[in-house]
Amino acid sequence: MSTVTIVGGGVIGTMHAWFALARGHRVRQIERDLEARSASVRNFGLVWVSGRRDGTELQLALRARELWAEIGAVVPGVGFRPHGSLTVALTDGELDVMSSYAATPAAADRDTVLLDPDEVRRAEPAVRGPVVGALHCRRDAIVEPRVLLPSLRDAMAATGRYEHVPGRHVVAHDGAVAIDHLGDRHEADLLVVCPGATHDGLLADRLATAPVRRRRLQMMQTAPTDLRLTSSIADAESLRYYPAYEHLDLAPLGDRSAVAARHDLQLLLVQRLDGSLTIGDTHDDDEPFPFDVDEEPYEHLAERAATILGAPLPPVLRRWAGVYSVLHPDTDPSIVYHHDEVEPGVVLVTGAGGRGMTLSPAIAERTWEAL
Ligand SMILES: Cc1cc2nc3c(=O)[nH]c(=O)nc-3n(C[C@H](O)[C@H](O)[C@H](O)COP(=O)(O)OP(=O)(O)OC[C@H]3O[C@@H](n4cnc5c(N)ncnc54)[C@H](O)[C@@H]3O)c2cc1C
Structure with missing residues (x-):
């Protein structure tokens, strides 16, 4: 020993x-x-398999997903839930990109299928907004940070x-x-x-x-809600962000809004065990980082989350920023x-x-x- x-x-x-x-x-x-x-x-x-790059990154994510399930089974406080995710389309262009992805072997490798609007509502009754389809990754999961x-x-x-x-x-x-x-x-x-x-x-x-640098993100958390989400939710901005989608023609997504481009944001929404919703995020690579949080991206993310859920968001109780260490983009x-x-x-x-x-x-x- x-x-x-x-x-x-x-x-x-x-x-x-x-x-x-x-x-x-x-x-x-x-x-x-x-x-x-x-x-x-x-x-x-988020134990997020869906967006991972083919090769080592996906292999590690799939192995990690198995390990999280095993650890979650022996340590219930980890809060492991194999809930899957929905990456939702609000426009026909977004749906086009998702359809082309769903037809590739990459989707099958990540246990991801395309859902039509009725299937989305059956999979996730809490999504009541004008969603025209979604990618459903059954391999994604949640733990309680x-x-x-x-x-x-x-x-x-x-x-x-x-x-x-x-x-x-x-x-x-x-x-x-x-x-x-x-x-x-x-x-x-x-x-x-x-x-x-x-x-x-x-x-x-x-x-x-x-080959490392730092990146800052902004996040928020609502009060607990009676809505019960059975999946994590992402919007189509995440197709621009995750490497699993990097080989797709993303032009049908159209231009990003000025706010989304300014804060390099995507919507991710996860329900916590107490019913609250964790919502984010932004991406900032320019140091020195601000010491305070900026309201503009929060307004945009809250509006987008409410649109997808088709319901007003509960009040936001907490806002914070976090910094992680990340490899340089030109790393192998x-x-x-x-x-x-x-x-x-x-x-x-x-x-x-x-x-x-x-x-x-x-x-x-x-x-x-x-x-
Ligand atoms: C807002 C945000 C959202 C994210 N969402 C996700 C997600 O949903 N899914 C996902 O997969 N990843 C996510 N990530 C990334 C993930 O959180 C990080 O990659 C991961 O937490 C990094 O873990 P770590 O232990 O390396 O670093 P940290 O969590 O930063 O821990 C390092 C610890 O080391 C301590 N430390 C440092 N130096 C010393 C020292 N000399 N002596 C003693 N202690 C020291 C620090 O105090 C700190 O507690 C997110 C990150 C952020 C910021």
Whole structure:
């Protein structure tokens, strides 16, 4: 049995801890905040297979989807629901693009079919807007970002081989020994650093030359609603965003609205277990990022969500922004995240971008297989 130190309490670090324990190791996980507060708790909780690029990215997503189902079965607090998704068309042009996609093997690979308006309403009675069709991906799923990390930690603590060390910022390392901001040395045989979008902290020298950058997104959450959604919802803007659709002729989508183009936005809508709706998002790559959130994209997203649901949205109770680490766009597409064997016994994993929640169990499994 080896002793492993994981730096980072986000989902990538937590999944590395999970799979290290499964291999019989003793694990210490160090998080600088008292509770992880970064991308892993700010996201939609979408286990999103539908948009993934053919090749390694899709293979990892399909494997991760299986792993999430297995983990969800033993840790109910993960909130795993195999609910599928609907990417809805509001115009004939959007439907044309979706029809051409549905006819490709790529759709079958992702368990995705085209639905007509009646089928959409049968699949998802909460969608009552003027929808002319939808792509239905039966492989997509949902987890609960605000509660899954503590639930996984509780399950890991039950092994007797896991220790969570919050409130310690790892500022240096000496081989596999992590050194925190109070000068404590955490002895281990292996150090796995999962710092998320903190590119200027531990291993900053490696990250400065790594093919990663940061991206900021805006999100909101409504009050709980009596509407019961059985799928996650995306609008057709997502066809411009996800690589699964990159070979399609997107011209029938028409021009983006000025607001959508300005904020590079797409609508994603997920119902939480308490009935509230998580809605987003925008994409901003220009640092320094704003410290405040901008109202303009929220108005647009709320209007679009209400149009698709055919019902007014419940009041918005929370708004926030999140930042993730993502690979440079010109990175070889067969590379899906940043994995760096810094030196013997020290591994750095980050840069999974907007797919990190989805892929996290498969990424961690892969790290341990490689080790
Ligand atoms: C708004 C938003 C929506 C998203 N939606 C989805 C989605 O629906 N589906 C999906 O698949 N992906 C989604 N993503 C992407 C996903 O959330 C991220 O890829 C993933 O959470 C990254 O996990 P992480 O553990 O690498 O990083 P983080 O969650 O950022 O965690 C890193 C942790 O490391 C800690 N840390 C850093 N340095 C140190 C140090 N030196 N010492 C101690 N602790 C340290 C930080 O405090 C932090 O808690 C979304 C992201 C955002 C921002």
